[in-house]
Amino acid sequence: MVNIPVLTVEKLNKRFFLHEQETFIPSCDDVNLTVNNKEMTALVGPTGCGKSSVLKCIYRTYLPRGGRILYHAEDGHTTDLAQASDHRILELRKRGIGFVTQFLHCLPRKATLDVVGEPLLVRGEKKAAARDAAADILRLLNVPERLWHVPPATFSGGEKQRVNLARGLISRPRLLLLDEPTASLDPATTERVIELLSAIKAKGVAMLAVFHHPELVRRLADRVVELTPQGAEFQETEEKIQ
């Protein structure tokens, strides 16, 4: 069966204008990519080439300056995320698009279980159900149970990253944006995350990920988009190595 596109990005362009300094900061230009269901597209390229900006434009944390970001919903309806209303974007963030950011941002007084369960609370699920689901996913990600009831503020980089991943995965999005999800994980946990991402990919989730390690790209990605500071060049990985 042919995999169907969940996201098509066409000629995406982003730059910042800093009023105080009266300067334009180029971010990314002419980015074209496709993310299909059951597939991962990897964004690679040197630091500063705009990989994270592409993810943020898709999620509307950044306002894209030009181009189209087409999200194809299950019912066949297509939304241009570059033009969609804020409310439409919020709806899709609740059910549809998930984002695992590079760093965990959360309240320093909120227990891990609640940090992870929050996306479910936001869409109206009960606190107990959200906590149960959070416990399941934390267990899956090897976060020790003794940490569940304390805030992640004092956690190690790797533990925080797993909490962040758990938070991104809990709402079971159709399209998952991942910004270096294994950057500070030890080899064993990285392995666990690779398994987990492979498993949710097989279930049909479409993923767009920023990675620095070629090894991860080789193992997880079905397509690779290389960004250069000038723009993006599209290339497909030759063969997926299992």
Added chain:
Amino acid sequence: MKKILGVKNLGKIHGSGCPRCLESTGPDAGSNICSHCSSVVAAANISFDLHAGEVLGIMGESGSGKSTIVKMLFFDEEPSLGEAVFFDDERQWDLFSVNAAEQRWLRNHRFGIVYQNPHLGLNFNFSAGGNIAERLLMSDLAHYGQIRERARDLLTRTEVMPERMDESPKKFSGGMQQRVQIAKALSTSPPVLFLDEVTTGLDLSVQARILDLILEIQQELGTAMIAVTHDLGVIRLLATRTIVMKNGRIIEAGLTDQILEDPQHAYTQQLVASAL
């Protein structure tokens, strides 16, 4: 989520007003005082929608007109321009053409407000419980036992010790007074709650607990809220969407994370850059 409030071209002018008030004020003019007639254009061209269950932040410096918006919507001030429609379960209310009795009914049943100054929201001659009872009485609940029971529940929910419900709020700390205000506002389970600088002037730890409480309640009850604040931290914590105001006008509106990470307007960039 469905639209619960639609505001179009809302404006408030203090003074006689003249045909050139709007063009001679605003962020481009750098002032909200009309250079022709000296009227103060506290707010103008304010348009936005509020959806059920969402928190909209209104951010801006003192005098930017943010509180004026809430005051007009809660009937504390009469608007000079524009319209606002409240989409209730059963009917639509054109807020600025309802009569005084309907205004009172809406204030008591369908809207709630928490002011920065607890003196505005509470009667200090009544006990904490009495303040809640007053609102409940106006919303048709008349049984003494039931009212007391409900007041006790609400105060417990907002973490005010119920054994102090018979004391006047004037004996309470600033944080507790805000909690009583929140309990009072929520007593009739309104679908819309206005928050006007509710944590300004409180200790940081008290602020955090009040904001956590508001967020919990919002998630539990799905109350739509408009939160007016000059505090970026409050915006970040509470609001999913944010409006930025300057000199009585909206200069920027968007998702809160976008406003904070990719602000477009020079003033918003300046605000975000000055965060501590």
